[in-house]
Amino acid sequence: VEPQHSHREFLDQNTYVSTVLLRITHVQTLVNRGETADTYFEDDVAVITSTTINDRHLAQLGWQEELELIKEFEPDYHIPCDYPVYKVWDERRRKQHILDCLEGTIWIAERLEDTGTQVIPLLKGETPEEREYCYKVFEEQLGTNYCVFYGTQYFTAGVGFYKLLEDIQKVASEASHLRILLMGLQYPSWLEKLPPQVVAAAGQRWIRHS
Numbered sequence: 001v002e003p004q005h006s007h008r009e010f011l012d013q014n015t016y017v018s019t020v021l022l023r024i025t026h027v028q029t030l031v032n033r034g035e036t037a038d039t040y041f042e043d044d045v046a047v048i049t050s051t052t053i054n055d056r057h058l059a060q061l062g063w064q065e066e067l068e069l070i071k072e073f074e075p076d077y078h079i080p081c082d083y084p085v086y087k088v089w090d091e092r093r094r095k096q097h098i099l100d101c102l103e104g105t106i107w108i109a110e111r112l113e114d115t116g117t118q119v120i121p122l123l124k125g126e127t128p129e130e131r132e133y134c135y136k137v138f139e140e141q142l143g144t145n146y147c148v149f150y151g152t153q154y155f156t157a158g159v160g161f162y163k164l165l166e167d168i169q170k171v172a173s174e175a176s177h178l179r180i181l182l183m184g185l186q187y188p189s190w191l192e193k194l195p196p197q198v199v200a201a202a203g204q205r206w207i208r209h210s
Helices: 005-013 024-032 063-073 091-111 128-142 152-156 161-174 205-209
Strands: 019-023 046-050 077-079 146-150 179-183 198-202
Touching (some): 019 024, 024 046, 063 091, 091 128, 128 161
Parallel strands (some): 046 077, 146 179
């Protein structure tokens, strides 16, 4: 969702909304207005914030600024420290961004331990070896079996659903215990084709349908 009147109107009128997700750029907008997750959304709505934003904006967001925004906004969950990782990059560059993402996630998680905000880590990696870094950190340092798989780029880059399906199936076979929030897909017939490890999905399809 975005901090605009039409979205707010939909949320206020729809009693079935239990969870919302918004980008950290929109968190900044709301914080500037003096809002928190509790003041802007209803009490029974779980709020997730995410750093999965445009690369240009992401490059300008430091860990400390991100932490301060989240502490001010006080969401229920936060998806921290996104770093772009693209298949066309060489292995060394991908690995560095994956490690940066994981290091930042640990840093943020440690500083949110005494707050009401839980961290949901991003799963990164084009190869099993790259994804193994994430699996190890999730289990050994974050103690979580829940993660986010960012699927938006499969469609913006024209790769398509079946490549997304293939990659999620790989994750499901490598780490069957993980529960996955998939970002970027809400088409029901495609969601039904995904492995059962995908337990939640987020996207903007709801806007067109409402």
